[in-house]
Amino acid sequence: MNSNVLWRAVGNGDISNPKGNILYTSNSLSNLYNPSMADTYVASNSIDVNSDSPKLANSLVNPDDSTGPKYPSGLSESNLNIKATRTIEYVDNNGKTLKSPVVQTVEYKRNAIVNFSDVNNPTVSYGSWMPADSNIDSYPAVTDLQIDGYVTNQKAVSSAKPSSNSENITVQVKYIPNKVTVDNVIKEGTPVDSNNPTGPKYPSGLSESDLNSTSTRTIEYVDNNGKTLKSPVVQTVEYKRNAIVNFSDVNNPTVSYGSWMPADSNIDSYPAVTDLQIDGYVTNQKAVSSAKPFSNSENITVQVKYIPNKVTVDNVIKEGTPVDSNNPTGPKYPSGLSESDLNSTSTRTIEYVDNNGKTLKSPVVQTVEYKRNAIVDFSDVNNPTVSYGSWMPADGNIDSYPAVTSPQIDGYSSNIGVVNSKVSKFDDGNLKITVVYTPIINSFYNERIDIYAYHFRGYTKPNTVKFYDDSNLVQFNNNLNSYKSENGSPMFKVLEKVHNSNGSTSYKVQMISKYTGRLSSKIAYLLSEDINKVLPLYYTNENRPNRIKVIGSLVCGYKNANLTGRKNIYNQGKILYVSSIVKDGLVYRLQLTNGEYITANRLYVSEVK
Incomplete structure (x- = not known):
């Protein structure tokens, strides 16, 4: 067996793809082999390392073969297993954590293949990362986000797949309090959390006018005619309030407000104004007092009312009357402005008396009205003083007493024919003029007549006076029978006194017809000295008789004063009773106690004592 060859059991693989997880050297396989071991081994320079069996660097591939190959680095837990992390944080708009974060993970794994072709410098390659649990490849959704x-x-x-197998991301769920207190102006639609532009937004109701208000007091300085005397003073007290925005319905928040409070806690009142002085004017107001506004948005006007230092008064004013009728508590007029202070009457009285001082006729009272103005000095507004202008006629066209012609009184002559006009002067005071009347005495009959009376009608005793046709008294006329009464007395009206060319004087008379009792066209003249022989033709109210006797042949009683509507005939000697005397035009009638009217001619009736 070649000692440099590594052997790997086929395991659950096959010859072309052995799956055993231990490599043997030729020597170790010969020494260690026994029937319980895999019966098929193939030469292999690589081995798989699964994610669930990480290896330490330099650890023996075959623990039983101390001389065998060792694992290189790159096969640790962290090399074969990894996880993506999403941390969900719950924070308010200030970044404060409201509850513990939720940490979500998706775990990944991969296998490694170690190539021992160079047993002293083995290399590692990796498979693809795959979810450790094929059913968990995403972060789960979190739907319960409620926090009290x-x-x-x-x-x-939302649920989300990691963007990488090793990401470590943080997701923040951003909250705001259910109720947010707002102290400053905020535009509608502004995000509550400036770092969360898609988060809840402020509603309307947080504008300047919603959270700030100004109370205003304007102090005006005006005279009693409402004229502005100097620029107004405008005082303000600024107010603010906070708003409570209720986000319980986060998409339809509502707004309520706190109480209005002074914006500056040291300024909660309008300041007092104590300098109210204006040249040429006065007021009895000492100051405009400090005052707290009645409301946060009031707009009030306070007027300081003035009057001139000096007020000219032309009309009567009662003491205590306010100078400004619209300011009853303002300066008041003092005494010295009454009717008698500003108005006066100068009087000229013309009296008509006889030489014993007896009043013969009602006096004529003439007046000139005077007025003056007053100047009230309010320099000491609580103790004003009064001075006066000069007295002047109240009516500039009436400054004189007019002339008065003295009236004619039957049987009298006056010492003043005309009381002349006179310019009135206030300092003259009340004047009195006395017109004295002297009786004209008829030397024969001791009866008073006023021969100057206009339309005076008289008579003379028979044959006592001569009548002339001319004013110079040259042509004597004795043919006057048509103008004589039954007893021969001539009847006439005295017209005027005539100054003749020869220097003499006479009286012009108009004769009265005995037939009609009316004036004729006949004119005659009397000697001046004969005028005292003339007697009044009629009884008048000055000498009204109570009883009379008919001395003519007869007189008639009439229904009317103009002697129409005859009712009775009274013969000579009849005694009649008189109730009054009335005037009919220029002649007199006696009204009897039975209501009838008869003539008042003395030549037909005579008083019975």
């Missing part, structure tokens, strides 16, 4: 308090939008870790 956390959510992931990953449904499962």
Whole structure:
């Protein structure tokens, strides 16, 4: 037997492909052979090494043959067996491990062939790697990814075949808490985990206006007409709140919010403003106080209301009235602005009296209204002072007392025919002018008449006065029977006093018809000195009789004051009772107690004492 040949048992192989796992040298096979050993050996320079029987380097191929060949390196456990590993980690968005990782493996094996052609330098070749278990060639899927308090939008870790027989990979299942507190503005759709762009995303409701708010107080400085006096002061208090995003339904997260809190814990109020001074204006407000906002988003306006240092007042104002009606707590008007302070009346009273001081006619009271303005100085806003302008006529067109013609009073003459107009001066005070009337005395009959009275109607006793046709009193006229009463008294109306060309004066009269009782066209003239012989033709209210007697041949009683609607005839000597005297145009009527009207002509009726 050749001593350099190695022998291998056929085993469960055949001659062309022996399967024995021990090699023998020729010497060792001769020395060790016995009938229990394989009965067929073939010469072979190689031997198979299975993955389940790894060999140590330098170990004897045949333990019973110490001089036989030895295994080279490359046949260890790790040379013939290997595994691919996938580690599944469960981490939150901060990388924190939430539960123990799951380690999955797929094991591989291969056989080796050792070639001992050069017994001192054997070589090793390998078969292909194959799954150690033909039923396990993939990492199994993991579908239960639930962890209390956390959510992931990953449904499962899928089953997967290793990409290599020796890979060692890590797969992370990334979680976020069920509820995520958000303090800063986040755009909708932003991944919760920036390292996991496919993971859960933030919903809407996390914008600037959702998490931040500003309360504003604007302080305006305005006068009592609402005019802005200086630029407003705008004060703000910033607020923030956090949001709690609930990812329980990871695809439809909901948002709730915490309470609004000051963004700066040291600034939770509007600051006080104490300097309210504006040149030329005053306010009784001491300051705008510090105040906490009523809400996180209020927008309020506070007005500091001013009035001018000096306020001109033209109208009456009650003490205590606010200067600004829209600011009832603001500065108030002091006293000194009443009706009597700002308005006054100057008066001129014209009295009409006789020479005994008896009032003959109601006085004429003339007035000129005056006004002045007031200047209220609010420099000391709580103790304002008042000064006044000059008194001026209230109506610029009425600054004088107008002229007044003294009225004519029957039987009197006045000492002032016309009270002249006069410019009113406030300092003149109240004026009084007295017009004194003196009775005109008829020297024959001791009866008063006013021969200057307009439309005065009178008569003279028979044959006591001469009448002339001309004002110069040259042509005497004694043919006046048509104008004489039953007792021969001429009746006439005094028209005017005439100044004649020869320097004399006379009175022009218009004769009254005895037939109609009305004025005729006949004009005559009297001597000036005869005027005192003229008696009033009618009874008037100044000398109303209570009882009268008919002295004419007769008088008629009428229904009406104009002597129409005759009702009765009263003959001479009849006594009648008078209730009143009425005027019908320019003549007088007596109204009797029975309601009838009769003439008030003294030549037809006479008072009975």
